[in-house]
Amino acid sequence: MIANLDRARDLMESCEVDALVATTPDNVLYLTGYEGWFERRNSEDMLDPLSRAIQFPSYAVLTKSDRPALIVVASFGATAAGLGAIDVQHFGRPVGSPDTKSAPSAIEVLVQVLKQRGLVDCRIGIELRAPASDRAADLGARLPLARLDDCSVLLRYIRAVKTADEIRLMRECAEASQQAAVTALALARPGRDMLDISTAYRVEVARYDAELDHFAWGVSDGGIAMQVSSALKETDLCYVDFGCRRRGYFSDAGLTLAMREPRADALAAIDNLVRSLDAGSAALQAGRPASACQVEMTRALHTGSASEHCSASGHGLGVQVRDLPFVAPRTTERLRDQCVDLPADLPLEAGMVINLEASVFVAGEYSANVERSYVVRQHGAELLVSAPPAVLMPGAQGRTP
CATH class of the missing domain: 3.40.350.10 (Creatinase/prolidase N-terminal domain)
Structure with missing residues (x-):
């Protein structure tokens, strides 16, 4: 326990x-x-x-x-x-x-x-x-x-606030998920069915005594699909979001799969997503409202490429994949039951584990995702696990903008 x-x-x-x-x-x-x-x-x-x-x-x-x-x-x-x-x-x-x-x-x-x-x-x-x-x-x-x-x-x-043992379990879960995703996505080739890669992720997380929670793809019409059966194309640049559950705790992460070197405008948009997460994670400080993180993420997005197609958000992680607090725009709404009355825009506390995500969808052209989890400490935040490449290119070294 x-x-x-x-x-x-x-x-x-x-x-x-x-x-x-x-x-x-x-x-x-x-x-x-x-x-x-x-x-x-x-x-x-x-x-x-x-x-x-x-x-x-x-x-x-x-x-x-x-x-x-x-x-x-x-x-x-x-x-x-x-x-x-x-x-x-x-x-x-x-x-x-x-x-x-x-x-x-x-x-x-x-x-x-x-x-x-x-x-x-x-x-x-x-x-x-x-x-x-x-x-x-x-x-x-x-x-x-x-x-x-x-x-x-x-x-x-x-x-919402984790013990050291909880953070250890969540770190192990995130490491298992990340390694499984990198292994599964290494199978990507033009003509390969996306479903084969999703299945490979499911198999790989099982090797770590974990179970699939989600493996989602950005698709060409601008949506997100689970268990999609579609052949990868040589020109694909895809949003990927994945997570598993291990010993009661969830992981949630994401990156971008590139079947070839992305064109300059897409790379600029992905750089923008990374800057958004950097700005948001810098705002993850105990005592600040969760919305401060969303404000900084959005501000960073609006100064870069393809900003009209980008979004940024975040949420807590734990025994539920979306837990308190939520990184969202400022609100005066309340979270209430018959025991507590709290601001929906919760103040951050040391020990919270927060998932941040920035993504871009340009319908008919490309999608991209950068998603990482952080532990809030008293004077800042640290990555739950080392960050994967923002762009993963099978057969080549991943690119971290």
Whole structure:
């Protein structure tokens, strides 16, 4: 378990929340380390056709002092057996059990865990996204003295700042993804199907104990396509965006594939994208709003070539591929749940991992992408992994403008 529990408990204290109950697979994973394959892929009606088509439950409970608790279906309890310093509780009956007695439900076990921790008349933050809202009503009926408040935004905000162990895992994931992409793109030749290269990336990330999240191409009409079957041409200059998931954490990166030396105007546009990322990363300083990065990226784009076709943005990375904070234009909007009220334009904090991307699409001619991830430190930012070439030319040394 590598969650930022110190940050979680500090925020619980400041929000006057006595316990957090996670109900979605991402946040259960974050708080306990439990990778709920079964819960991600199955709904209740897939096991019982008379049940509702809602996600199969698992819960994580975090208090200010006790070790995290995991409530998981008994048949998959073995998956949680090696998680270490958490309290694992099962609901339901294990597969093959001869016991004919009625087995406790997930809500019944959750109530038992909360009561054991003395949380019967306190404030409990719980994710209230459907279907959890229905289950929360059941929980409220069983704990009538407790106050149940939505903590969906609070949990995302907790996740925004990474521990050193999280950054290590994310670095390993990014390194695996980058090496897999370079290996796969080395196969590019005129006439080669783009789908072959996407498949090669999928195979390569598996060698690093990772799984494909995305491998996207810029196509000639100006759009972006996944799993596209189209032969590469000798004149192609293509946007490529790729990422994988490893041990619960995502990577996201991008570069430009050139089938031959790009023409001068395209190279100038790519140089412009690199300058945009350089300007944006220089603005990734603790205490500054996330929008300051977007302002600097956009300013750099507007001083260079093909600026009318360029865009720049960014987002946090973690157990979700697009997490807080978002690098976007300034806004006065708020991120709210019943526990926190935050500016949507979040101030940057040391330990955040931010993905920055600048791209250009000139329909019918070319597309290009430069995308890298950074760790925010107290006085600046550093690359999560060494930057790949901005332009990769198979059979030639990649060009880094």
